[in-house]
Amino acid sequence: MLYSRQNLSSINSSFSIRNKISGLDFPLLISILLLGIISIFAQFSSSGGTFDYYSKSHAIRFGIFFILFLTVAFTQIRFWFSASFLIFLILLGLLIFIKFYGIQSQGSRRWVNLFVINLQPSELMKIAIILFLSNYYHKISESDVNRIKYLLYPVLAIMAPVILVLTQPDLGTAILILLSGVVVTWLAGVRWKIFAYISLAMLVFAPIGISLLKPYQKNRILTFLNPDTDPLGAGYQIIQSKIAIGSGGLFGKGFLNGSQAYLNFLPEKHTDFIFTLYSEEFGFLGSVLMVFLYSLITYRIIKIGNETRSIFGKLYCFGFANAFFIYVAVNMSMVLGLLPIVGAPLPILSYGGSSMLAILFGLGIVMSCNVHKNSAVG
């Protein structure tokens, strides 16, 4: 049994392109393409029905990153397995680097100038943390999972980027990195109790951590945590977003007819509030279709995870599926007024190169798991 699998994997390693293509999960691929096309229309509408800088670069980015997605998918899963740690380290290094040399914009230091693009490493960290932890838990035995010695790495690996991102400050991304990491750790079998202990310890040490922050950093985090201190900002955004979505009604106002977005009542319509714009123009039916599309993608990722034989692949797919779902759920809940505004983009639909790169890269690895589902990783 074991032997034959090994045999199979050696055959797999010499896949032809044709075989690789047939190994793609087409429902997932088509859903992503569909989402990409919808996102280009949404950005086009967001730009007031013109191909301006935003809508153009969004379309180009989707094209480029979709090719990247296929490239990642066709790359051996074994490669991604062995590169996980390096990828994580590079991104951690970039996060530390931008603490000092990052590009500052709108009061927070999130970007690194890579000459071609300004990259936001925190976005990619959302994927890297999953990659790293899947790799980590792939390697240790189940009996060791709950031992203190083996908990140290994951805790450090999660906390380091979370704290770095939190102090940029970027509460939304920090929370998403934390959630992505915690979910993988939990899936790997870490007991509830341990999460409880760690949370408790964090609460105890939080005041010390906060005291180390500079006053302006504290202020920024406080404003994030309590948007009521800024009623005209966050409060206004939520009200306008609800008005836009609600006024869309059952069938929506029609493409390019979203008055709230078109007349600039809607804030951040290219990025965090792109779903609001879509929902205003396409109504309840369009929104449900969108939710269905995201659910379908999540479902296909989970399905691929189920079919992947390696623990790395499973942990990664499930971890990514959860993270992906969380991004969608947090963003939608946010614009629907169910959660406070924390600044979390909607996968693929939102404008933003780093976010799209991260999502398509992450999806690429999922697809690679499917293409190479029968290969061992290492």
Add this chain to the structure above:
Amino acid sequence: MLSFNSSNIASKTKTIGRRMFLLNSIKAVVLLGIFGRLASLQINEANKYRSLADKNRFRETKFAAPRGIIKDYFGNDIASNTRIYQLHIVPENIPNVDNLLIRLKNLINLSERKINYIQKKIKKQKKWENIIVNDNLTWSEFSRINLFLHELEGATPVVSIARIYKNNASAHAIGYVSEISPKDIRNKKYLKNIGIAGIAIGKTGLESTLDEEMIGSPGFLRYEVNAYGKKIKQVSVDEGSKGKTFRTTLDDKVQVFSSKLLEEVSGAVCVMDIYNGDIIAMVSSPAFNPNSFVHGIKKKEWNNLLNDRDKPMVNKAISGLYPPGSTIKTLTALSALENDVVSSKLYVTCKGYIDLHGERFHCWKKKGHGIVNMRTALKKSCDIYFYEVARRLGIDRLSATAKKFGLGEKVLQNYREEKAGVVPNTKWKIKEIGKNWYIGETLHSGIGQGYFLTTPLQLSLMTAQIANGGFKIQPRILINENEKVSNLQKYLDHKNSTPGNIMSADDQIFNFGLQPLFRNQENINLVKEAMFAATNEVGGTSYRSRHTNKNFMFAGKTGSSQIKRFTAAQREAEVKQENITYLERDHAWFVAFAPVKDPRYAISVLVEHGGSGSRAAAPIAKKIIKKVLERHESRVSYPNREQENI
């Protein structure tokens, strides 16, 4: 290559699978939550949010609908609307504001002050908001602007409409419109939500009382704005509905004619139809130019109006209060006859004065009239005779008759500025002054001096009600097309259709439901006869102003109301009115009805400080009466109930 055995993998897979199942269940719940929220916002509350979104994006500017027109009896516009030319600028569209203003200064009348005001306004308001540079350009200014429009980027010539008054003759009767004030908004309910900045509203006269109906319902311009309030596009226009048009009983030609006659003096004229109470003319002098108020009156002009000795802003026909003077003698005589206090055959000797109750009362004629009866006394306006009549009659009975004939109360309901005047009696004096009535005051009242205060309109009503045979009429200035024909009008129509068939007074009252103001119509006829004598017989007070043409003959009574009693010295020196200070001269009155046979119109003329009624007022009345009678045929033949909508 696998690091662990398969049992380890299987166990790990199991743990992962189990925990993933739990997470998937949570996902399902979250999805349900999002789905539910979407349904709640977009299906349940869609209408609420749709209206909120509309509230966000739509702004409305209201604009005034065309104001209702005021016409005269013949359908001629007295107050109507005209096209006006305005210049608006939108700062956002102007490349260089200073250059534009300099350029405009060369083209139109633009003062430094106005320029400062505009520059301040530009700084204060949003850059896309409209500023009116001039709200009433002349045609030549407007065409110059249009000619150079290509050089005036940001400036827009606009055609709008505004009130225009054809002449000043009806300035008081019609009133004027002017920009709404905060006080107007506070005091007038219908203006509370008008929401049109600077709308012209009626301030006086009919413009004020009919304002609510004439203002119409405002139109509005609905446009879309973005989040910063900038206008994006116009969405809809509602023209509103124009205000109601009113037809008055006034005859514009008579108004203008009377106004011309009064040009040199301060005074008032009222002409009334004695059967239906139609006010044919109501003119006050000096007049003002109502057009000056439409676009905001200049401070200097306003101050001149306010400080004018002759008070041009007061409608003297209804708000000017003057003692009726000898014109009241008609009622004194009538009251005494009606109350059987005296008979018309009472003879009194006039020596020029009479001593009563330790006081000397003078007749206007120093030498006295000799022995006079009632007819002669009225004809010559003998004061001594009416002192005696008043003494016998008493103030309370005189007061009752005066009230019956319409003195002491407002004649019309259409004017806020109308005054009621005073008809004194014993009760009135105790109540208003707190003192008992003196018999001497009765004598003064009997010749229309003392406490008596009347308006020219009241005296024309009094005269009309004597002239029509003593029947009550309800004067009116507005024609209500749906109004029932008055009983008196029916009576008149009957009389005209059956000439020669003279009904007794009782039959008239019974058949037409008339309201008599007399006990015995003979008494009314006697007064009318005496008035005829006063104008048309030698020795009558207004004999010099009579018409010899039978068609225009009228019957009238002069009067002069004292401003200041003559001192004994003045009386001795026979000081003439012309020789005393203007403001101390008597007001001159003349009331009359015409034509003498089958009278149809009553007139009252007041000339402030005119000296004597016969000299100052009667000649004016003479001319107006001729004019009114000349227009009688066209007036009665004008279709009273118009089928077309005006």
